[in-house]
Amino acid sequence: MAWLDFLKNGNELSELLIEGQNPYGSQLLKQSDVDQMRDHIQPTERVLAYVLGRVVLAGRGLWLLTDQQLLVSENDTGNVVHHFALKDITEAECVKGKYGYTLRVTVAGQLRSVYGASAHLAAVFYRALGQKVRCTPVFKPSALDADDVAEVVHHFSDAALRLQPVAMVNADARALIAQLAQDAASQGWLQASEAKQVRVAEAAH
Numbered sequence: 001m002a003w004l005d006f007l008k009n010g011n012e013l014s015e016l017l018i019e020g021q022n023p024y025g026s027q028l029l030k031q032s033d034v035d036q037m038r039d040h041i042q043p044t045e046r047v048l049a050y051v052l053g054r055v056v057l058a059g060r061g062l063w064l065l066t067d068q069q070l071l072v073s074e075n076d077t078g079n080v081v082h083h084f085a086l087k088d089i090t091e092a093e094c095v096k097g098k099y100g101y102t103l104r105v106t107v108a109g110q111l112r113s114v115y116g117a118s119a120h121l122a123a124v125f126y127r128a129l130g131q132k133v134r135c136t137p138v139f140k141p142s143a144l145d146a147d148d149v150a151e152v153v154h155h156f157s158d159a160a161l162r163l164q165p166v167a168m169v170n171a172d173a174r175a176l177i178a179q180l181a182q183d184a185a186s187q188g189w190l191q192a193s194e195a196k197q198v199r200v201a202e203a204a205h
Contacts, residue, residue, distance in 0.1 A: 024060075025052050025100055025118035028155055033073070034162045037064055040071055040081050046173045047160040048180065049125040051103060053114040061114040063103065064159070065128055067176075070105065072112060082112075086132040093136035094126045105133070120148035121155065123184045124177075144185040152181045 041047065045066040055061035055074045064071040070089065072082040084107045091106045101122040102115040119142040129135060160173040
């Protein structure tokens, strides 16, 4: 399986190995991504964030986060989209790896992961996830500068607009995205105190 994965995705994997990071981790969503995900998002949802990376033995990975669910695509050519309600995610973590950031979630007793995510997209994605899900604090996270924030807002707002081209919904999503990005830049990634607050809030419900 590993050999087949290399034959299929050899160029991208070679660049990842040479550069030490995923050169495709900070791209805008492809039109095929939008077409794949659009019908899985309800009109009442808000698109918040996404990360692009690699899934072991499955190729390209896309995680799309809304205010209600996590949508996961784990291959280059298939159209399967996995749905995970945020309330069903029991734990999440984000760690710095050899080729970028790795994100993991535990849901319904299964572990899902994606590696090679870009630092700034992962930072804001994880902060957004941490508002709804029990997340492990990030150890020694990368800092975000103004250019990082601007790029994240542009990428995530572009995704929200293309996935939900409704003016009112998109305006709300853009405001949420901008606030998340600013918080990630000014306050850092999810910290231990914030993770504890999420757990306290969960216990109260």
